[in-house]
Amino acid sequence: MLNSELLHDLSIKIKELTKNSPIADLDKNIHALIQGALTKMELISREEYDVQTEVLKQTKEKLNALEKKLESIEDLLQKSQK
Known part of the structure; x- marks a missing residue:
């Protein structure tokens, strides 16, 4: 050996x-x-992927919140027009 x-x-x-x-x-x-x-x-690196995934998650949450606000505003407008 x-x-x-x-x-x-x-x-x-x-x-x-x-x-x-x-x-x-x-x-x-x-x-x-x-x-x-x-x-x-x-x-891209795994770290950059994880960062972008988190950004996308936060963006989706904000979009959902804005959609709910828009829906409630539209409802208020429809009620006020009646």
Whole structure:
């Protein structure tokens, strides 16, 4: 079995080899490509989603309250016209 020090050294050597090779450029390009694709999809974070959900909930509550007020005003107008 390989000990952890040997694995650590091997890992460092592999990182050093790939740092100056085309693999590093490929990694950067793939990262940029994925980031660009996600940006085009206009994805948002979970935190932003939760904030927007709360805003929508509050907006619906306000709309319902305004609809009830409008209904009562319309009722008053109809009663006063009779």
